[in-house]
Structures are given as C-alpha cells and as structure tokens.
Amino acid sequence: MSAIFIQVGQCGNQLGEAIFERVHNEVSDISDRSFSETCFKRFFSTTTQESEPIANAVLVDMEKKVIDKCLSKSNRWYYNPRACVVAKQGSGNNWANGYCNFGTEMEEQIADAVKVISNQIANLSTVIILMSSAGGTGSGLGCKITEIIRDILPGALILNQVVLPFSQGEVSVQGYNILLSLSALYQNSDSITLSQNDQYQGLCRRLLPNNGKDCISFNEINSLMSSHLAGILLPSSIIKEEEEPVQIEIDQVIEHLVPHPAYKLLSCRMMPVVSEHSREFTNTTWDMLSKYSRQMLFQNSIKDEGLLWNIRPASETGTCNRQTSINRSISNFVVCRGSKTLLPQIEDRYSVVDMYRDDRTKVMFGYCKHDFGKLDKSVFVMSNAAQNGAFLEKLLVDSWRKFNAKAFLYQYENFGLGSDWFLDSFNIMEKVNLDYRAISS
Amino acid sequence: MTQSIVIQVGQCGNQIGSQFWAAALKEHGNHDSSGYFSESVSSFFRNIDSRFSKNLPASHPPSKIQRLKARAVLIDMEEGVLNNLIHSEVGELFTSAELIKDVSGAGNNWATGFHYYGELYKEHIIDSIRKECELCDCLQSFFVLHSMGGGTGSGLGTKTLSLIAEYFPEVFRFVIPVYPSADDDVITSPYNTTLAMKQISEFGNCIIPVENQALAAICKQTSTAKVDTIKHTVVDVREKAFNRMNSLVSKVILDITASARFDGSMNVDINEISMNLVPFPRANYLIPAIAPLYSPKIPQQRHLDAIFSDVFNSSNQLCRVDLRKGLYLSCALLVRGKVQVSDVRRNIDKLSENMNFIYWNAEGWKTGLCSVPPIKQQYSVLSLANTTAIRYTFEELRSRVSKLYTRKAHLHHYLNVDGMDIDQVQNAYEDLSDQIAFYDEMETAKPLEIARQKVF
Numbered sequence A: 001m002s003a004i005f006i007q008v009g010q011c012g013n014q015l016g017e018a019i020f021e022r023v024h025n026e027v028s029d030i031s032d033r034s035f036s037e038t039c040f041k042r043f044f045s046t047t048t049q050e051s052e053p054i055a056n057a058v059l060v061d062m063e064k065k066v067i068d069k070c071l072s073k074s075n076r077w078y079y080n081p082r083a084c085v086v087a088k089q090g091s092g093n094n095w096a097n098g099y100c101n102f103g104t105e106m107e108e109q110i111a112d113a114v115k116v117i118s119n120q121i122a123n124l125s126t127v128i129i130l131m132s133s134a135g136g137t138g139s140g141l142g143c144k145i146t147e148i149i150r151d152i153l154p155g156a157l158i159l160n161q162v163v164l165p166f167s168q169g170e171v172s173v174q175g176y177n178i179l180l181s182l183s184a185l186y187q188n189s190d191s192i193t194l195s196q197n198d199q200y201q202g203l204c205r206r207l208l209p210n211n212g213k214d215c216i217s218f219n220e221i222n223s224l225m226s227s228h229l230a231g232i233l234l235p236s237s238i239i240k241e242e243e244e245p246v247q248i249e250i251d252q253v254i255e256h257l258v259p260h261p262a263y264k265l266l267s268c269r270m271m272p273v274v275s276e277h278s279r280e281f282t283n284t285t286w287d288m289l290s291k292y293s294r295q296m297l298f299q300n301s302i303k304d305e306g307l308l309w310n311i312r313p314a315s316e317t318g319t320c321n322r323q324t325s326i327n328r329s330i331s332n333f334v335v336c337r338g339s340k341t342l343l344p345q346i347e348d349r350y351s352v353v354d355m356y357r358d359d360r361t362k363v364m365f366g367y368c369k370h371d372f373g374k375l376d377k378s379v380f381v382m383s384n385a386a387q388n389g390a391f392l393e394k395l396l397v398d399s400w401r402k403f404n405a406k407a408f409l410y411q412y413e414n415f416g417l418g419s420d421w422f423l424d425s426f427n428i429m430e431k432v433n434l435d436y437r438a439i440s441s
Numbered sequence B: 001m002t003q004s005i006v007i008q009v010g011q012c013g014n015q016i017g018s019q020f021w022a023a024a025l026k027e028h029g030n031h032d033s034s035g036y037f038s039e040s041v042s043s044f045f046r047n048i049d050s051r052f053s054k055n056l057p058a059s060h061p062p063s064k065i066q067r068l069k070a071r072a073v074l075i076d077m078e079e080g081v082l083n084n085l086i087h088s089e090v091g092e093l094f095t096s097a098e099l100i101k102d103v104s105g106a107g108n109n110w111a112t113g114f115h116y117y118g119e120l121y122k123e124h125i126i127d128s129i130r131k132e133c134e135l136c137d138c139l140q141s142f143f144v145l146h147s148m149g150g151g152t153g154s155g156l157g158t159k160t161l162s163l164i165a166e167y168f169p170e171v172f173r174f175v176i177p178v179y180p181s182a183d184d185d186v187i188t189s190p191y192n193t194t195l196a197m198k199q200i201s202e203f204g205n206c207i208i209p210v211e212n213q214a215l216a217a218i219c220k221q222t223s224t225a226k227v228d229t230i231k232h233t234v235v236d237v238r239e240k241a242f243n244r245m246n247s248l249v250s251k252v253i254l255d256i257t258a259s260a261r262f263d264g265s266m267n268v269d270i271n272e273i274s275m276n277l278v279p280f281p282r283a284n285y286l287i288p289a290i291a292p293l294y295s296p297k298i299p300q301q302r303h304l305d306a307i308f309s310d311v312f313n314s315s316n317q318l319c320r321v322d323l324r325k326g327l328y329l330s331c332a333l334l335v336r337g338k339v340q341v342s343d344v345r346r347n348i349d350k351l352s353e354n355m356n357f358i359y360w361n362a363e364g365w366k367t368g369l370c371s372v373p374p375i376k377q378q379y380s381v382l383s384l385a386n387t388t389a390i391r392y393t394f395e396e397l398r399s400r401v402s403k404l405y406t407r408k409a410h411l412h413h414y415l416n417v418d419g420m421d422i423d424q425v426q427n428a429y430e431d432l433s434d435q436i437a438f439y440d441e442m443e444t445a446k447p448l449e450i451a452r453q454k455v456f
Helices: A009-028 A033-043 A065-072 A095-105 A107-118 A137-152 A174-188 A197-207 A218-233 A250-257 A276-281 A286-298 A343-351 A392-404 A409-413 A419-440 B010-031 B079-086 B110-134 B152-167 B189-203 B212-222 B235-261 B270-277 B304-310 B341-352 B390-405 B411-415 B422-444
Strands: A002-008 A057-061 A084-086 A124-132 A157-164 A191-196 A265-271 A329-337 A363-368 A378-385 B003-009 B045-049 B054-056 B067-070 B072-076 B099-101 B139-147 B172-179 B287-291 B328-337 B365-370 B379-387
Touching: A002 A009, A002 A033, A002 A107, A002 A137, A009 A033, A009 A057, A009 A065, A009 A124, A009 A137, A009 A157, A009 A218, A057 A065, A057 A107, A057 A137, A065 A084, A084 A107, A095 A107, A095 A137, A095 A174, A095 A409, A107 A137, A124 A137, A124 A250, A137 A157, A137 A174, A157 A174, A157 A197, A157 A250, A174 A191, A174 A392, A174 A419, A191 A197, A191 A218, A197 A218, A197 B341, A218 A265, A218 A329, A218 A378, A250 A329, A250 A363, A250 A378, A265 A286, A286 A329, A286 A343, A286 A378, A329 A343, A343 A363, A392 A419, A409 A419, B003 B010, B003 B110, B003 B152, B010 B072, B010 B079, B010 B139, B010 B152, B010 B172, B010 B235, B072 B079, B072 B110, B072 B152, B079 B099, B099 B110, B110 B152, B110 B189, B110 B411, B139 B152, B139 B235, B139 B270, B152 B172, B152 B189, B172 B189, B172 B235, B172 B270, B189 B390, B189 B422, B212 B235, B235 B270, B235 B287, B235 B328, B235 B365, B235 B379, B270 B328, B270 B365, B270 B379, B287 B304, B304 B341, B304 B379, B328 B341, B341 B365, B390 B422, B411 B422
Parallel strands: A002 A057, A002 A124, A057 A084, A124 A157, A157 A191, A191 A265, A329 A363, B003 B072, B003 B139, B072 B099, B139 B172, B328 B365
Antiparallel strands: A265 A378, A329 A378, B045 B054, B045 B067, B287 B379, B328 B379
C-alpha cells in the first residue's frame, strides 16, 4: 500500500525533498530486489519501466521560489510538475490568509493535483502532509488541505508532520499560528507528528565534530528529521515464530499509535545518534540501542546525552511509588533495522515501558533485515506519550496573553478570522493540554 | 514572484531614488551577469523590446534583457532634480510617462504641495501609477520616498500616499520618510513634518523613518575624507555627502526586498514584514539599523557575531532612538549572506537577555535568511525595530512645532492656500499627541490577568 506526500510551504517542501532523497538513497543501495521494489512502491511510482521514479508527492506553495528549486534539481528521481500548485504572492505568515483566502481560492487546483498523483497509485492508504506551524502557507493552507483530503479521499488515513519553530521567535505571530493549526488539525486529522526545531538543532550540535564551528543550517536539520521519518516509514515487518513475516502498512502504524481520538500527538526518536562520517566505524549492540532509546523516551529527549538513568518504571525500580517525572506512553511503534536482530531481547526491554493503562500491549515491533544509513543496527521509535503535549502549557499562556492584549488580531480579521474562532481554538487546545497532563498524574 | 513600484516625490525623494536605482542595477548585475530577465530582476524592472515598444514578461525560460525600465513614478514640482536624473547614468531607466513635473516648486509649504498641487495633479498621478500597475504581473507593494520637512515631498508625497491608499487598497504601502535634523534650515519644517505625519500614520502600512542627522553621522563615521563634509563645504563636496547618505537609504530598500527577490533558507516575503512587526495599525513605525556600515572605500570585515550586536548600537541606526529607554513591540532581523540558522539563533539568544520586550510579545522576533549578500560584503544585517522609544523623537518634534504653533507664527503661509484651514493644523497637532500617548500607554501597560478557559 502506498502513501501520498503533500509538501506545503517552504518548510514542507524543503523537508519533503530531504525525505525523498533519503529514501531513494537508502533503497537504491539495497540489492534485495523484492524489498527495494516494495520500498519504491510506497514512495514512488514510475510511468514506464525505464524512466526515473516519480515521487508520490504534491507540492504546494503560495510563492514560487522553493518549488522551482525542487523541480529543477536533477536527481535520480523527480517530482511530477503537473502535481504542483503555486500562486504568486505568499501567505505573509498569516494563518487566516493561508486557510481562508488561499484555502478557498486554490481548493480546486489542489484537488486536481492530488488526483494526478492518486491516479498513479494502485493502493492508497495514507496521506502524509508536511507543514510548518509558524508560517502562513504551511500552517494555514496545510490545515485546509487536510480538510480537502478528508473530502476527496475519505478512505485514507491522514498523518500531519508538523514542524514547531524555535521557541525564541522565528516569527512574531508563531504562537497564534501554532494554536490555530493544531486546533484545526485535531478536528480533521488522524495523527500529528511534532518535530521541534530546537530539539533538532540540539541534536545537530551533538553530532558536530569537536573542533567544528557551531554552524548548523536548515539542510542539516532537515536531513536529521528526514532520517527519523524515513526510518519509521520505510517498510518493516512483524515477525512471529514459525510464521512468514507480515509487512506493516503505514495506516496500521497510525491506527496502533492513535487508539483514542483525544491523543493524536506523536514524536520520533532514533538510536544510534552518530554523524554520517562516523557511521561505518560505529559499533553498537541491540541491547545498548534499546536501552538508550527507551531512556530517551522516558525523558522525552531525542539526544542520547544527559540521560538520567534513575528515571525508570516503577516495576523496574521495585518501588510502589510512580516516578512522576517519567514520560508515560499511550502507544509506541519500535522499528529495528539491521541484519542481526535479536528479537526477544528488544521486546523484553520494551515490555517494561511505563504505560498509561498498563493492561494492554501497546508496543508494536517492526523488523527489517536491511541496514539503514550505513548503520548495521538502528532503532526507531515513534511514540504517543504524555510529554508530547508538554509545550502546550507555555503556548497557551503566551497566546492567551497576546490575545487579551488584542495584539495582531486585526491582521487575522482582515481575512475573516474573528475572535470567536480564536476562542474556539483555545478551547480545543486547553482540552488537549488537560488530557495529556492527566496521563502523567 | 511579486513586483514593487517605487514612488519618489520631491527633491529628497528623487535623489534617494536615483541612488537606489543605480544600486539595484548593480546588485542584480552582480548576482546574475548572464543578462537574462529573470523573475527577481522583474521585481523592480520591466524588460522592453524597443523595436515594438512591447513589454516582455519574465517567462520560463527567461528571455534576454533588451532594455530595462524601472517600475517607478517620479514626481517633483521643480525641474532641477528630475532633469539631472534624466541626464544621469540611470536616466534611461525612466520613460516620460512616469514623470510628473512642474516648474515653480512648493515653497517649503506642505499646504501648497498637498492641496494646490495635489488637486492639480491628482488625475495625472493616479493615471501614471495605474499604468505602472497594469504592467505588473502581481503587484505587492509601493515604496514611497519623500522628505518630511519640505513642501513637495511632504505635501504632494503624502497626498500621493492617500491616493494610492484609496485607489489601490490591497497593495502594501511602505513609506520611507526623511525627517529633518533639529538644525534644519527650513524654519517651517516642524509644521510640514507634523502635517505630513498625520497622513503617513493613517495611510502607511509600514513606516521606516530615517533622519538626516543619523545618516550624516554614519557617513562621517565611515568616511575617509579629511574635510568635515557636512557643515563647512563647497557645493559639490556636499553633494557627494548627500549621495552617500542617500545610498544608505537605498540599502534599506534593497535589504527589505532581498529575501523576496533572492533565494534563502528562510524567505521573508514583503507581506510578512507588516504581519509580524505591526501589532496594531497605529504602531507602524519601524526603526531601521544596518550593519556593517556600508562604505564603498572601506569594506569592513567584521566578525559575524559583532555585526549582530552592532546593529543594536545607536550609531548604526538610520533614525536615532535610544532603544534602552523603550519597550520592543517586535523586532525583525533580515540577514543576507552565508549565514546559517544556528548563527542567528545564537545571537538572538544572546541579545534577548538585554532587550525589553513588551509583556505580550516576549519572543517577538522575525528572522529572515537570504543567501545573496550585498555588493562588496560577505554578509549584512538589517534590523527593523518597533519600539516605544520612538515617542521621544515625536516629543521633540512636538516641542519644536509648539514653539511656532502657540504663537501661530508663519501659519498664514499655510492658511492662504485654497483648501487649507486651521482645523487641519489643529488635528495634525492633536494626532501627534495621540501618537505619543499611544506609545506611552504601551510602555506602561500591565498584563491583564484574565483567567484561561476552564475545560473538563
């Protein structure tokens, strides 16, 4: 089964390009033809046997520069130029402009572009929308596109990959835009993966050689984000004893990770954390990878540094008291990639994850015998856990303050978004915040 | 990509304009010397096939540049400056349809500029601008350049501003007014400035004030000349000084539009500037500052982090305002050159520690990264600060105009013009006070402790 990617806005398009590049690189190195074909089918389609693969992607941006760059890059794979939607003037960082204005104006063109790609695909199961939350196009139009997809592809599951901006201002009105985006997505999407620029910059810094200057570009950040996502989205299988491996589809993953519509926020992490040039020389064990990745989950970190090993589930520490600082999970999807997977060990370690509602097995394991990114062993974890909602408290406090001072509201009103809409959005996100905080207590 | 039209009014506006067009040509030529009419060149220029007088669009693939024309409208009620402009090296960029001129000038009288010439040339101005708009594929903004202290620039310039607000309301209006120095030789410049301010506050989306004093001080700082070029000068040396001052202003326009014209990892479109920096329609003054300071003879190679802290020095501002005295309502950093996002983050974190933002916009930054640096520089930063500290500039203006207004000195010059009455002067004076009160209120505002919504 295949997925369509919809890249919206500058961030979405830059990230999307990084993801397809990563996937193509991973897959073209694999000699196992049937596996590489499965991978390709998930992300690409070809019009004829000989031609270069075309990404299953729709590119949307309200100004042309970034899309032009995507289309003109000569890769071993291409975007379909008929699946592009552009306008002449950007959304001006205004969520209302993206959602109300461009959303209405471009609705037909977007539906047409999606049909161009969906007609190329045999079994469409999932639509993955890549967007930022701070700007105008990614956030506003991205939300409208989510609604449009609901309409024209009712059978598909929707995963929104949302990038949260640096907390210390990239955009002055980012608080409002994030709030409006998340509340709209909560109503229309099935799952929302959050990637924070702050965390990924920290991770990039971790990977710098010691004598390197502190010089991190968006290319590096996007490259890391795309690794995490590719590691989760590339095919993997469930392995049961005495049975043939069963491939896991992306919609299965989403259904597993979001068992209840009140909890839709997801996060990704990966082990080992190692730079590109050091990968060939890295020696790890499955034990170490699963131990570290689990601890990163407990502390809601994507880095393998600064871990406090005393924060562990009650069942391991042997005490009755629950540690309040541990990150409780609702659901997890763990993918192990590499040829010498020791299955029982990893499953055992993950069976002691601190779960909300401990009574059911909420960890799904996927295996793939092929290496990822020149690492002979790697573990990817996508989680629906309490601290995915941790940023909401500050977001709500700051935005509420701004809203009561009526700052910037006239800009949204100019496009028909009044304070009622804001109040509804606050309401929705306060509920989400409350629900996620309830998991921890 | 979008286009912008530059409207230059009066002597000062046109002189800044002439520096700007020369600099814009150089910048585009430096960036892409292949001679093709790309979309980025099209943002300020048109490509004409002169055999058929036809406008050539910026197509895919781009066509060769045949003859460039500026997207501009030039207005002056005196002939001297415009004539010089037409006969200068950038003269070819303008067609006669874009020129609106007269001979006698406005006599440093805002009322003459606004009411007399305003009525006389209203239709002509709207017509010329409309023609220019029709030649645009997607017009996004106007840049209006004029001085505040004189007659044509301040009067007819603000009349033009009110006309484009009425006839082209969807297009952003950036106003770059030049405020006179305290020792300006035009006695009535406080009146002209105050009357003009009412108009620009009302009709401008973003106002980027520059002050002659500040520009002169920057030129002095970066000059290698031994002569004090401002006060004791021969005419042509003084002209050179004004050229350098004007080139600073043209750099601001180039830097604001750089991210829209060229590639970068964090594009800032022109409409994002107003969205992020203007929290209320009344708070539309943005203080510009640049670093490193541009000087053709001394290309400075400052360390990157030093540039970020320089841009918050008062000596780098084009309109001197003591930033420590006020609160920031918002602040933009538009960075050009080979600078990465981590460099920007590091510096913002450092700078924020010493900057006081208003309580409801504690992280009120807008950052832009454009990969194309300005000419002869590796990188540069333009900051646009929306700060309540500008009220001190307005208070100074008010005290200067009070000195005249309380004695009704020189008012008869204004009241003699048809269409002008004392109410307008009173309204303008009150509006200035209102503006000061507004910023005062922002400064002293306390957080409203309204409880958040309860959910179950």
